[in-house]
Amino acid sequence: xxxxxxxxxxxxxxxxxxxxxxxxxxxxxxxxxxxxxxxxxxxxxxxxxxxxxxxxxxxxxxxxxxxx
Numbered sequence: 001x002x003x004x005x006x007x008x009x010x011x012x013x014x015x016x017x018x019x020x021x022x023x024x025x026x027x028x029x030x031x032x033x034x035x036x037x038x039x040x041x042x043x044x045x046x047x048x049x050x051x052x053x054x055x056x057x058x059x060x061x062x063x064x065x066x067x068x
Contacts, residue, residue: 027061035061 035057036050043049 025065027058027065031061032057 032054036053039053039056040046040049043053
C-alpha cells in the first residue's frame with residue numbers, strides 16, 4: 001500500500017464549489033413546462049388548454065428576460 005502524500009491538504013467543499021453561479025440567459029423548455037403546469041393548476045387542471053398554457057408561459061418568461 002502506497003503512503004499518502006502528506007504535503008497536500010485535503011480538498012474541502014469550498015474547493016469544489018463554483019465561485020459564481022452562471023446566470024441564466026434564456027428561457028428553457030423546462031422553464032416553460034413548469035410555468036405552463038402552474039397555469040394549468042391555477043385553472044383547475046381543465047382539459048383542452050395545454051397549448052394556450054404553453055404559449056402564455058413562453059410569453060411571460062420571455063417578457064421577464066427582456067426587462068433589464
